[in-house]
Amino acid sequence: MQSSDLHQRLLREALQEAKLGLSEGGLPIGSVLADSLGQVIARGHNLRV
Helix, strand or coil: CCHHHHHHHHHHHHHHHHHHHHHCCCCCCEEEEECCCCCEEEEEECCCC
């Protein structure tokens, strides 16, 4: 997989997390942490308290 393809995939996953946060009433903030092979290690979004 090319670097740009990997980055696009990870950005899409982070956007999904942001959409999840927004759907829960919070701000659309999402993140994805991946290793050098592109395997997602962690993901998350803001939690409204």
